[in-house]
Amino acid sequence: MGFKSHIQVRNLNVYYGKNHVLKNITVDIPDKKITVIIGPSGCGKTTLLKSFNRLIDLVDGVNATGEILVDGVNILDPKTEVVDVRKKMGLLSQKPYPLPMSIYDNIAYGPRIHGMRNKKELDKIVEHYLREASLWEEVKERLNEPASGLSVGQQQRLCLARGLAVEPEIILGDEPTSALDPASSQRIEQKFLELKNRYTIVVVTHILRQAKRLADYILFLYMGELIEHGPAQEIFENPNQELTREYIRGIIS
Numbered sequence: 001m002g003f004k005s006h007i008q009v010r011n012l013n014v015y016y017g018k019n020h021v022l023k024n025i026t027v028d029i030p031d032k033k034i035t036v037i038i039g040p041s042g043c044g045k046t047t048l049l050k051s052f053n054r055l056i057d058l059v060d061g062v063n064a065t066g067e068i069l070v071d072g073v074n075i076l077d078p079k080t081e082v083v084d085v086r087k088k089m090g091l092l093s094q095k096p097y098p099l100p101m102s103i104y105d106n107i108a109y110g111p112r113i114h115g116m117r118n119k120k121e122l123d124k125i126v127e128h129y130l131r132e133a134s135l136w137e138e139v140k141e142r143l144n145e146p147a148s149g150l151s152v153g154q155q156q157r158l159c160l161a162r163g164l165a166v167e168p169e170i171i172l173g174d175e176p177t178s179a180l181d182p183a184s185s186q187r188i189e190q191k192f193l194e195l196k197n198r199y200t201i202v203v204v205t206h207i208l209r210q211a212k213r214l215a216d217y218i219l220f221l222y223m224g225e226l227i228e229h230g231p232a233q234e235i236f237e238n239p240n241q242e243l244t245r246e247y248i249r250g251i252i253s
Helices: 046-051 084-089 103-113 119-132 152-165 180-194 208-214 232-236 242-249
Strands: 005-014 017-031 034-038 062-070 089-092 170-172 200-204 217-222 223-233
Touching: 005 200, 017 046, 017 062, 034 046, 034 089, 034 170, 034 208, 046 170, 046 200, 046 223, 062 089, 062 223, 084 232, 089 152, 103 119, 103 152, 103 180, 119 152, 152 170, 152 200, 180 200, 180 208, 208 232, 217 232, 217 242, 223 232, 232 242
Parallel strands: 034 200, 034 217, 089 170, 170 200
Antiparallel strands: 005 017, 005 062, 217 223
């Protein structure tokens, strides 16, 4: 296999009511690499991503079978604490959702929930994670202003900083640059490339150029099935499956 896995998916099936959305997915997600999930719209990319932090639980009538092991713990087991699962994972959505509070409080929110009350420590945490997200220099004079006043690109980096502040192990990105202008997209991509030495990163994208820039490992989904997966260079240069070849060439979309 050649890599250490962080998330292990075994025979995962997800149903929304009678609709069989993910079919017998078995794959290992590498530790401290960027894994990119590609495939046409409606193929199950986001469902797979949101299975990793149990966000699919929020959908009415959802049923998941199989196993998703994170650090050896099956997160689909009913006895698993969902809060603990989500603490390990930061999620960046397509559209940034800053909390309706100040820039400072957005970052301090998670640490406070986990019991941090020391103002000096919180100040350090806020600065540290805003720097991590390359946002500190832009906002350090306006930390007490509402986060809603930031540009969309800045809001997405704020959400990244907020996610990192609870010290996750895994960062999930659901088309995290789709609402951003090219310069902001580039900043987020650059951040992911810097952060992968310390975090396992899983990103859904419909932009093949972005997948080529970011991915160490690729999962190609089609109609709810995992058609092919492997190191990015192999998948892009020499895929095994005809469907993968057609998707990469743009014949199917």
